[in-house]
Amino acid sequence: MDKNKSNQLNDNNTGSRNLGRLIMQLRRLERQPHTFGSAGPLTPSEIHTIEAIGSEGTVLMSELAGRLGITKGAVTQLIARLEIKELVVRSPHPNDSRGTMISLTEKGKEANTAHEEVQRQFYNQLRAQLSEQEIEIFEKGIDKLNSFLRK
Amino acid sequence: MDKNKSNQLNDNNTGSRNLGRLIMQLRRLERQPHTFGSAGPLTPSEIHTIEAIGSEGTVLMSELAGRLGITKGAVTQLIARLEIKELVVRSPHPNDSRGTMISLTEKGKEANTAHEEVQRQFYNQLRAQLSEQEIEIFEKGIDKLNSFLRK
DNA sequence: ATTATTAGGTTTAGAAACTATACTAAATTT
DNA sequence: AAATTTAGTATAGTTTCTAAACCTAATAAT
Numbered sequence: 001m002d003k004n005k006s007n008q009l010n011d012n013n014t015g016s017r018n019l020g021r022l023i024m025q026l027r028r029l030e031r032q033p034h035t036f037g038s039a040g041p042l043t044p045s046e047i048h049t050i051e052a053i054g055s056e057g058t059v060l061m062s063e064l065a066g067r068l069g070i071t072k073g074a075v076t077q078l079i080a081r082l083e084i085k086e087l088v089v090r091s092p093h094p095n096d097s098r099g100t101m102i103s104l105t106e107k108g109k110e111a112n113t114a115h116e117e118v119q120r121q122f123y124n125q126l127r128a129q130l131s132e133q134e135i136e137i138f139e140k141g142i143d144k145l146n147s148f149l150r151k
Numbered sequence: 152m153d154k155n156k157s158n159q160l161n162d163n164n165t166g167s168r169n170l171g172r173l174i175m176q177l178r179r180l181e182r183q184p185h186t187f188g189s190a191g192p193l194t195p196s197e198i199h200t201i202e203a204i205g206s207e208g209t210v211l212m213s214e215l216a217g218r219l220g221i222t223k224g225a226v227t228q229l230i231a232r233l234e235i236k237e238l239v240v241r242s243p244h245p246n247d248s249r250g251t252m253i254s255l256t257e258k259g260k261e262a263n264t265a266h267e268e269v270q271r272q273f274y275n276q277l278r279a280q281l282s283e284q285e286i287e288i289f290e291k292g293i294d295k296l297n298s299f300l301r302k
Numbered sequence: 303a304t305t306a307t308t309a310g311g312t313t314t315a316g317a318a319a320c321t322a323t324a325c326t327a328a329a330t331t332t
Numbered sequence: 333a334a335a336t337t338t339a340g341t342a343t344a345g346t347t348t349c350t351a352a353a354c355c356t357a358a359t360a361a362t
Binding site: 212 | 349
C-alpha cells in the first residue's frame with residue numbers, strides 16, 4: 001500500500017515533469033526557421049500559417065486568425081510576408097466585398113506537403129518504437145491533452 | 152489487407168495531425184502570462200527560468216543558458232528582470248570569481264511550487280481519464296518524443 | 303430610409319523574447 | 333608571460349506578436 005502510494009506520487013511527478021520537458025523542447029524547436037521544399041527557410045509562424053490554410057480551398061483572414069489563435073492584425077502581417085514570398089495569394093470574397101480569401105500558391109502547396117512529409121516521417125519514427133496498441137493509447141492521450149488545452 | 156493498409160495510413164496521418172494540433176495549442180498557451188502564487192503575472196519565459204533554477208540549490212548563469220537552450224545574453228536579460236521582481240538573487244561563485252550563482256528567493260520558491268501545483272493538477276486531470284496502464288504507455292510515448300526532439 | 307452597430311481588414315506603435323556581436327575580466331593552457 | 337578559454341554583460345537589431353485606432357462594407361434597429 002505504502003509502496004503503491006509512493007509509486008503513484010512518483011509517477012505523478014515524473015509524468016508532469018516530463019510533460020514540462022516536452023514543452024521546453026518544443027519551445028526550442030519553435031524558435032528556429034526550417035526549410036521546406038523549394039520555398040526558402042520558413043519561420044515556425046509562417047509554416048503554421050501555411051498549415052492552417054491548407055492545400056485545399058481558401059480561408060478567410062478572420063477564420064485564419066481563429067485557427068491560429070492570434071489577432072487579425074498579426075494575420076495581416078503574416079499574410080503580407082507570405083505574399084511577398086509568393087507562398088499565398090489574396091483574392092476577394094465572392095459575396096462579401098469586405099472579405100479576403102487566402103489560398104496557397106503552387107509553391108505554398110509544395111512547402112505544405114514537404115512539411116507534412118517531415119511530420120509524417122517524424123511520427124513514423126515514433127510509431128516504429130511502439131506497438132500498434134501503444135500507439136493507439138498514446139494518441140488517445142494526446143487527444144485528451146488537446147481537449148484540455150482547448151479551454 | 153487493403154482495409155488494413157488504408158487504416159494504417161489513416162492512423163498515421165491523424166496521429167501526426169493531432170500532434171501538430173498539440174503544438175499549435177502549446178504555442179498559444181506559451182504566449183500569455185499567468186499568475187503563480189503571490190508573484191504577479193509571469194511571462195512563460197520567466198516561469199520556465201524559475202523552473203530551471205529550481206527551489207533547491209543554486210545554478211550558474213551559463214548552466215541556466217544550457218538548460219533553457221538560449222544564449223547567455225538572453226539569460227542575463229531574464230535574470231535582470233526576475234531580480235527586479237525579487238524572485239531570484241545573484242551571488243558570487245565561491246571559488247571562481249567570474250561565476251554568478253542564481254537562486255530563488257522565498258517569493259521565487261513560492262511561484263515555483265505554485266507552478267508545479269498547477270502542472271500536477273493539470274496532469275492529474277489527464278490521469279483521471281486514463282487507466283494506470285494507459286498512463287504508463289502514454290508516458291513512455293512522451294519520453295520517446297522527448298528523446299527524438301533532443302537532437 | 304436613415305442611423306447605429308457589427309464584422310472584416312489594415313496600420314502603427316510598442317512589448318517580449320530572443321540572437322549576434324563585441325566587449326571585460328578572470329581562469330587555464332602552453 | 334603570453335595566448336586561449338570561460339563567465340558574464342551590454343547593445344543593437346530581428347521576429348512575432350498585441351492593442352488601439354481606424355476604414356469600409358454589411359446588417360440591424362427604429
